[in-house]
Amino acid sequence: MKYLIILSVILLPVLVHAQKNDDLIHWNKRQQLSWSDYQGKAESDAGAAASTATYLGVEYNFKDGKLGYVITCSFSKSRSWGLHKNDYILSHEQGHFDIAEVFARKLHQRLKAYQFDKKTYQTDLRDIYENTMDEKEEMQNRYDRETNHSINKEKQAEWLEKIKSELDGLKGYANY
Secondary structure, three states, rough: OOEEEOOOHHHHHHHHHHHOOEEEEEEEEOEEEOHHHOOOOOOOOOOOOOOOOEEEEEEEEEOOOEEEEEEEEEEOOOOEEEOOOOHHHHHHHHHHHHHHHHHHHHHHHHHOOOOOOOOOHHHHHHHHHHHHHHHHHHHHHHHHHHHHHOOOHHHHHHHHHHHHHHHHHHHHOOOO
């Protein structure tokens, strides 16, 4: 029997619409973001140099009592924008996308370790996803707070190294 669970009702229409319009860039270690990818319109009261919209989604299925899933980590061109476009700010924004990838890998790690329970799997999977998303948002916020949105160059360099280290430490979970 096959079940499909969509954890984010709001995210699915955005992803479906975005995929039809080639709006999404899926995270790839060989492809860095460029300012031409930032096609959205800045909010009038943004107060930021740029904004990077990332999505982390998962679809589940069960066949013969085994859990299957597809994880996507994407950047939305239409929802991302830049006001002050230089390489330094772009590097900070790439850090946000890379943090999303860190948590795509952590989600894969957690789902791989999950022991299927027919009675509780829906709650279990929702909790795994929501906890991972909460951690991702906390790290995104801490990244901006500690780097002062990239203004603190020393902290920015430290964070980029930390993100790289996290990605390297989770490279065994990169193929999701």
